[in-house]
Amino acid sequence: MSDQQPPAGEAKPEEKAAEVEPKPEEKKAEEKSKNEPNQKSDTTEPSEKVKERECPEALRPWIDDCIRRLETILQNPNIFVTHIMHMNEVISILQAITPIMMEDGSLAECEAPCKVVGDIHGQFVHMHMLFDLIGRVPAERMMFLGDYVDRGPHSIEVVIYLYCLKIRYPSRIFLLRGNHETPAVNKIYGFYAELINKFGYPGIGLWYDFQSVFNRMPLAGLIGKKVLCMHGGLSPELANLDTIRSIVRPCEPLDKGLLIDLLWSDPTNKGEGWFHSIRGISYMFGKAVVAQFCEKTGVDLIIRAHQVVQDGYEFMGGRKLITVFSAPNYCNQFSNAAAVVCIDAELKVSFQQMSVPLAAGSRAKPAPVIAADPNEPKVEPALKKDYNNNTLTSPGAVAGPASPAAASPTAAPA
Numbered sequence: 001m002s003d004q005q006p007p008a009g010e011a012k013p014e015e016k017a018a019e020v021e022p023k024p025e026e027k028k029a030e031e032k033s034k035n036e037p038n039q040k041s042d043t044t045e046p047s048e049k050v051k052e053r054e055c056p057e058a059l060r061p062w063i064d065d066c067i068r069r070l071e072t073i074l075q076n077p078n079i080f081v082t083h084i085m086h087m088n089e090v091i092s093i094l095q096a097i098t099p100i101m102m103e104d105g106s107l108a109e110c111e112a113p114c115k116v117v118g119d120i121h122g123q124f125v126h127m128h129m130l131f132d133l134i135g136r137v138p139a140e141r142m143m144f145l146g147d148y149v150d151r152g153p154h155s156i157e158v159v160i161y162l163y164c165l166k167i168r169y170p171s172r173i174f175l176l177r178g179n180h181e182t183p184a185v186n187k188i189y190g191f192y193a194e195l196i197n198k199f200g201y202p203g204i205g206l207w208y209d210f211q212s213v214f215n216r217m218p219l220a221g222l223i224g225k226k227v228l229c230m231h232g233g234l235s236p237e238l239a240n241l242d243t244i245r246s247i248v249r250p251c252e253p254l255d256k257g258l259l260i261d262l263l264w265s266d267p268t269n270k271g272e273g274w275f276h277s278i279r280g281i282s283y284m285f286g287k288a289v290v291a292q293f294c295e296k297t298g299v300d301l302i303i304r305a306h307q308v309v310q311d312g313y314e315f316m317g318g319r320k321l322i323t324v325f326s327a328p329n330y331c332n333q334f335s336n337a338a339a340v341v342c343i344d345a346e347l348k349v350s351f352q353q354m355s356v357p358l359a360a361g362s363r364a365k366p367a368p369v370i371a372a373d374p375n376e377p378k379v380e381p382a383l384k385k386d387y388n389n390n391t392l393t394s395p396g397a398v399a400g401p402a403s404p405a406a407a408s409p410t411a412a413p414a
């Protein structure tokens with residue numbers, strides 16, 4: 001990679017220079033939101049424009065039927081999308097979702113409460129087992145952090161199902177872009193082959209249609225004005241939230257820069273600043289980078305996905321950043337649980353977790369620690385479903401330091 005990379009272990013010079021007062025308009029927006037907690041304000045400030053949207057009535061019967069047909073896969077895992085949908089219907093769904101994705105903005109903003117979901121990677125059946133635990137759209141508002149496709153057997157079904165939910169309930173589900181929602185990645189890691197396997201050669205054309213929607217997905221999300229979500233992580237080029245709001249879509253992340261970092265970067269506990277990534281693309285960042293970013297922007301907490309973690313969630317040292325991962329027993333190579341982050345109306349954080357049995361003969365191993373501080377106590381899930389012994393427990397509710405309040409983004413680091 002190029003000479004533009006910061007030296008390992010040092011904060012980038014421009015990062016230090018960027019420690020400035022919030023812009024006057026940001027301050028104004030903040031004061032306004034204090035005075036007017038009701039979101040129906042008609043101001044033009046971007047962060048104020050969280051409007052409730054509805055599916056056009058004419059589309060509802062069709063989309064409801066698509067959702068119902070896709071759910072029949074759960075009764076028979078040998079059914080694929082091609083058994084229940086003509087390719088033209090998939091194309092119609094992609095056409096219907098396109099303007100809805102654009103309406104979300106490059107930074108998709110929503111209210112709390114909200115459940116934050118990590119990587120799914122084509123694990124359609126597991127995703128529905130997770131919904132059985134955490135609830136479903138529209139009763140729950142959800143933000144997905146990307147990586148719907150590749151690896152698992154049902155990439156098309158996962159992404160089409162979530163698109164149908166988005167068309168039907170545009171203000172109840174937000175779908176951010178992951179690094180697998182880019183052509184260079186999903187051509188190689190399963191999605192392209194799955195389209196050809198299921199649709200034959202016309203699947204190649206469909207693959208291009210999917211990329212066109214991926215190019216329009218939001219690159220990050222903001223919950224309750226305080227919780228910033230993205231697939232990968234921070235970027236040396238990310239000065240403030242307006243940097244994300246002003247990303248022009250359609251866009252295609254190429255080899256480096258802000259888009260690549262939002263989709264690819266990783267936190268680390270090996271140091272405080274910016275580091276070269278072992279992925280060979282983007283960077284790793286330490287907890288000082290996170291703390292400085294949060295202070296500068298007024299963000300309380302960052303939630304990102306992108307890396308498998310054994311419990312399905314992991315706090316970075318300092319508790320300003322959470323990694324969440326929602327594909328259990330990822331690729332049958334790990335024995336990890338799936339989890340979601342629950343942000344309540346007061347922006348307090350808790351976790352819901354699901355474990356499922358390993359496939360017969362699997363040599364899965366535990367996932368490694370990413371960026372946790374080994375001296376910080378673990379936060380227990382508030383709700384835990386274990387399909388190995390069919391138990392439903394709430395360990396977080398009984399353990400003192402593991403109460404949801406202890407994990408609040410506004411609470412002092414333990």
Ligand SMILES: [Mn+2]
Binds near residue numbers: 147178231305307
């Ligand atoms: Mn990823």
